Amino acid sequence: MKKKDFPIFQNNKDLVYLDSAATSQKPQVVLDAMMDYYKNYNANVRRGLYPIAEKATAKVEEARDKVSEFINAEDPSEIIFVRNATEAINIVVESYTYPSIKEGEEIATTIMEHHSNFVPWQQLAIKKFLKFGYLDFDHNGNLFFVDELIKKAKSLAITHASNVLGTINPIKEIIRNARKINKDIVILVDGAQSVPHMKVDVQDLDCDFFVFSGHKMMASTGIGVLYGKKKLLSRMEPFLYGGQMIQEVAIDRSTFADIPYRFEAGTLDIAGIISLGVAVDYLEKLGMEAIRNHEKKLTRYCLDQMEKIEGITLYGPKNAEEKGGIIAFNIERIHPHDIAQVLGDRNICIRAGHHCAMPLHTRLGVSATCRVSFGIYNETEDVDILVKGIQKVKKIFKA
Amino acid sequence: MRNYIRCAMKRTMNSAYRDEILEHYREPLNYGKLLSCTVSSKQTNPFCGDEIEIYVKFDKNSLGVLANPPPRWTWAIQEIAFTGKGCAISIAGASMLTEYAKGKTKKELTKFSQEDMLRLLGIEVSETRKKCALLGWSILQDCLSNN
Numbered sequence: 001m002k003k004k005d006f007p008i009f010q011n012n013k014d015l016v017y018l019d020s021a022a023t024s025q026k027p028q029v030v031l032d033a034m035m036d037y038y039k040n041y042n043a044n045v046r047r048g049l050y051p052i053a054e055k056a057t058a059k060v061e062e063a064r065d066k067v068s069e070f071i072n073a074e075d076p077s078e079i080i081f082v083r084n085a086t087e088a089i090n091i092v093v094e095s096y097t098y099p100s101i102k103e104g105e106e107i108a109t110t111i112m113e114h115h116s117n118f119v120p121w122q123q124l125a126i127k128k129f130l131k132f133g134y135l136d137f138d139h140n141g142n143l144f145f146v147d148e149l150i151k152k153a154k155s156l157a158i159t160h161a162s163n164v165l166g167t168i169n170p171i172k173e174i175i176r177n178a179r180k181i182n183k184d185i186v187i188l189v190d191g192a193q194s195v196p197h198m199k200v201d202v203q204d205l206d207c208d209f210f211v212f213s214g215h216k217m218m219a220s221t222g223i224g225v226l227y228g229k230k231k232l233l234s235r236m237e238p239f240l241y242g243g244q245m246i247q248e249v250a251i252d253r254s255t256f257a258d259i260p261y262r263f264e265a266g267t268l269d270i271a272g273i274i275s276l277g278v279a280v281d282y283l284e285k286l287g288m289e290a291i292r293n294h295e296k297k298l299t300r301y302c303l304d305q306m307e308k309i310e311g312i313t314l315y316g317p318k319n320a321e322e323k324g325g326i327i328a329f330n331i332e333r334i335h336p337h338d339i340a341q342v343l344g345d346r347n348i349c350i351r352a353g354h355h356c357a358m359p360l361h362t363r364l365g366v367s368a369t370c371r372v373s374f375g376i377y378n379e380t381e382d383v384d385i386l387v388k389g390i391q392k393v394k395k396i397f398k399a
Numbered sequence: 400m401r402n403y404i405r406c407a408m409k410r411t412m413n414s415a416y417r418d419e420i421l422e423h424y425r426e427p428l429n430y431g432k433l434l435s436c437t438v439s440s441k442q443t444n445p446f447c448g449d450e451i452e453i454y455v456k457f458d459k460n461s462l463g464v465l466a467n468p469p470p471r472w473t474w475a476i477q478e479i480a481f482t483g484k485g486c487a488i489s490i491a492g493a494s495m496l497t498e499y500a501k502g503k504t505k506k507e508l509t510k511f512s513q514e515d516m517l518r519l520l521g522i523e524v525s526e527t528r529k530k531c532a533l534l535g536w537s538i539l540q541d542c543l544s545n546n
Contacts, residue, residue, distance in 0.1 A: 335486035337447050341415060341528065353446060367448025396416055398425075
């Protein structure tokens with residue numbers, strides 16, 4: 001769709017990049033914006049009273065506004081800049097759930113989570129002696145909604161789109177049903193695999209927290225977003241203490257800044273925030289609808305081609321309408337790492353392993369899978385090269 | 400270490416999937432359980448989900464020394480076998496290593512370094528695949544130090 005916007009493809013002519021679920025490539029405009037900051041107005045934000053500092057501060061707040069509009073938050077103060085989705089989840093666990101939950105109470109997640117939305121909750125449950133429940137999925141990779149679990153749970157941590165199966169969970173419906181039977185449940189949605197690929201409206205979803213990473217959506221590594229409803233964020237204690245998150249500091253006590261600054265201690269990844277703002281512009285210019293359609297087309301084509309390969313097992317929904325641009329597979333008698341390595345030697349970049357989702361793989365009954373994932377820069381010819389590559393792997397391994 | 404890998408790559412000029420590796424993967428040598436083993440050890444490689452167990456039976460007086468009991472460094476591997484599942488690199492590695500280790504003394508094998516193991520494999524091993532290449536080696540070292 002837009003391969004020419006991404007310099008990596010000019011610098012690596014035969015690169016077939018099929019690992020956008022791990023991290024996306026970066027368009028020239030994003031790289032330019034970061035360089036522009038470092039070259040022309042590098043200064044710390046919310047401190048200096050000179051023009052370049054004012055400009056840097058304005059750019060950071062501009063990015064906050066853009067992100068806020070992009071996911072339709074009610075107010076830009078609900079957008080907190082963090083390192084990545086992982087950090088955002090840890091902030092919620094430590095600063096919201098930990099202080100408010102009591103021994104013996106229950107928290108819920110799903111078995112299709114990335115470790116980042118599983119381990120923090122699991123560890124919380126261990127530390128605070130909580131019951132730890134999870135929603136399971138069927139053979140097509142669709143979640144079962146379990147009333148008894150949701151009714152008792154104080155919180156639900158759930159992914160918008162699975163980073164292995166590709167399943168797009170019907171989050172809006174799940175949240176509506178959950179609130180119907182449990183009006184106090186606090187719901188965190190992991191949007192790392194959805195925000196870069198489809199239109200997200202946090203008010204429409206009615207989630208309490210929503211987290212995502214910049215580097216999967218064309219921005220640089222090291223920047224992510226924690227969205228939270230204002231009334232919840234305002235109630236939360238700081239996660240990190242330090243510079244810029246305070247109101248006033250006396251020798252024996254401190255008062256803290258309002259949201260969002262209360263959660264932004266220390267100098268932020270300013271270039272990263274600026275890159276995120278530009279990435280949002282870039283995505284919006286292409287149109288989230290157009291991006292989703294392009295990736296749906298690629299997914300459909302890839303599923304069709306792969307189903308023809310003998311000895312292949314595909315995981316997750318087989319219908320491109322129900323899934324993001326992620327396809328996990330295995331080939332009989334060949335270890336995923338051997339597949340990925342042989343493909344990698346031909347510059348075809350896929351991922352192999354457990355993709356930071358070991359409980360999901362245990363559930364599938366395999367130790368590892370191969371994963372192909374798309375970005376807007378992929379075309380159907382990438383799929384053709386991949387399929388040819390897989391045939392070559394099969395030949396080498398005589399499988 | 401890194402330098403060594405680079406040298407190894409230059410010397411062998413072989414890709415990770417040269418025929419010998421694939422043959423060892425398809426039909427690994429010394430595959431199976433050793434019921435009468437002196438020691439066994441199992442390790443997993445979480446990166447790949449590989450899991451290998453090595454079984455060793457020592458000949459406790461291989462050099463015919465007169466000391467009673469003979470010092471442990473003189474113990475030699477009388478029988479060795481392995482079981483498990485994994486990628487081509489880890490299975491071929493375990494197959495080649497167990498073959499190499501037969502008849503060797505504890506002293507000889509303790510000196511057998513990571514570099515020696517990579518040389519035995521004779522293939523390019525990237526940083527990320529090093530754990531696969533060294534899985535069998537690490538288990539054997541465990542067998543040696545635990546007995």
